[in-house]
Amino acid sequence: MRLKLLGAALIAVAGCKTSATKTVTLQIADVTAPTELVPGAAMHLSASVASGGCTTYDHIDVKHSASQVTLQAIGTTSDAGVVCPDLAALHSIPVDVDPPFTDPVAVIALEPDGTTLVKSVRIRTGPAQ
Helix, strand or coil: CHHHHHHHHHHHHHHCCCCCCEEEEECEEEEECCCEECCCCCEEEEEEEEEECCEEEEEEEEEECCCEEEEEEEEEECCCCCCCCCCEEEEEEEEEECCCCCCCEEEEEECCCCCEEEEEEEECCCCCC
């Protein structure tokens, strides 16, 4: 009986392959952004990032200028010859960007397939309504 358990354990370990993970761009399914900001205010965004299976979320790379904020979700994947469950989940990731901003500001999410998701944020220039 002990020999059978040891053999089963060796087969289970042999079936698990280890490999280096690689960095990948993850899908940003949506970005929540304000429609308008007052001058001098920070921009508070929320990115819905998809990961799961053999893919793990790591961070959001943020690049910005006064007129543009670019988001790229970065993760890791390991496809070590194992079957990965197709279990994608969306994670809401907060992103805060400090001013200055000019009107309008383009918020751009870079997608793995090279496409982009774009939102526009206006900077209020007149009195509040």
